[in-house]
Amino acid sequence: MKSGSLHERIRQDIETRIMSGIWEAGHRIPPEHELMAHYACSRMTVSKAISALADRGLIDRRKRAGSFVAAPTVHRATLNIPDTAAEIEGQGRFHTVEILNRTEREAEAADLDLLAMAEGGPVLSLTCIHRADGKAFALEERLINVVIVPAAREVDFARESPGRWLLGHVPWTDAKHRITAIAAMAEQAEWLDLPEGAPCLSVERWTWRTEGRITYVRQIYPGDYALTARFVA
Amino acid sequence: MKSGSLHERIRQDIETRIMSGIWEAGHRIPPEHELMAHYACSRMTVSKAISALADRGLIDRRKRAGSFVAAPTVHRATLNIPDTAAEIEGQGRFHTVEILNRTEREAEAADLDLLAMAEGGPVLSLTCIHRADGKAFALEERLINVVIVPAAREVDFARESPGRWLLGHVPWTDAKHRITAIAAMAEQAEWLDLPEGAPCLSVERWTWRTEGRITYVRQIYPGDYALTARFVA
DNA sequence: TGTCTAATAATGTATAGACATAATATCGGA
């Protein structure tokens, strides 16, 4: 239980009190000088423990007033969205990608929107299917902004999947995800080996850095695929 | 840009270098004493900045060896799953809940599993529909472990929705989420005002605290409902 | 009684130094 350092133990201690409901929302936690006395340590150590809790949103700190247990209003969970190749290999299965379509073209109206391109320019459009031990796992539709990532032109994405290549070679500053349920359209259903209209999970991601959008990707998984997320950090 | 405190600025500074790709994965960031000199500050301040980055998983720190930019293998995003009532009201719409079914019974085999109950005991089963401005928004199927939360027996959940009541009255220590796509079954489709078989987003959540599982809930949204998540903390 | 002002209590930030810990580098000897 007592994991190493003092500030860590203090944090754990307070966190347990909050989580177990001994200190409920709105309860004022003892001021730092009291905790100093209680744990017989310096203020910095106590402060470090409390700051960690504040960072995680478990408590609110107000000057002069004190620190209070925060009222939970949302479930906040961390979602790990691994690059598909890593995910499949992580399950001990054999991953392959097949490129179904690769086109380099001038950005069309729809592309301009997805990649937030003001002026237009060349884009690389990819459609590929990921397989785990030969079985369809996910369908990937991707647009890459070639203006920002010119190197993508030269890559053989059948050898290294687009997601993995981008992750390793192109840094991003921000990403937005959108998760919806869709009905598989005829062509999609065929590739995923599902009946037409079968429910599928669609995960879209827009990735950008300061200069602009890097890539847009939509991944379509059969409905029984589950994204899992956990509370706590 | 420069927001307030020095350690915050240093963190921002380093983060920008990492995110922009100036320092790529595996790059060693300057040791603390160099950063001290560069920012003309004490070691504690530098350390605080770097520790924050380490907490977020952006860098790895190794004694004697130094601190290195971590290799990104996954997109990590924070998913906010608000209690449905709060979500609807947050959109400025009018929220109502209708309880379609409320049963208190001895736990059945399926319940024991979902609530991880070893011995059995009473459970409260609820089915309700959330509406936004009168329009179907989400269908909620919930099990509450009455052994742990006896107070739930007395609550009128038509006045305060189950999610909100639990959030406000019952502290949890951990939660697990599972997101899948499903086809609406006849009864579900009817309540959600969708054709049978329409793709729907299913969000399941298991919530527990030290003594055991508190509640299991499955929320079913029409397919066009989107969960969104952002990178960064 | 009401209002403005000053004291006070709490957190927030930062310093400078000490010792602990872990991994690497170095050097002497077999």
Add this chain to the structure above:
DNA sequence: TCCGATATTATGTCTATACATTATTAGACA
């Protein structure tokens, strides 16, 4: 050349102290 003891370096934790910031409380004054 290899091995092992020792030195070195970078991070990890902690102390004691100082001053800044902010909201509340108490007191002075009209």
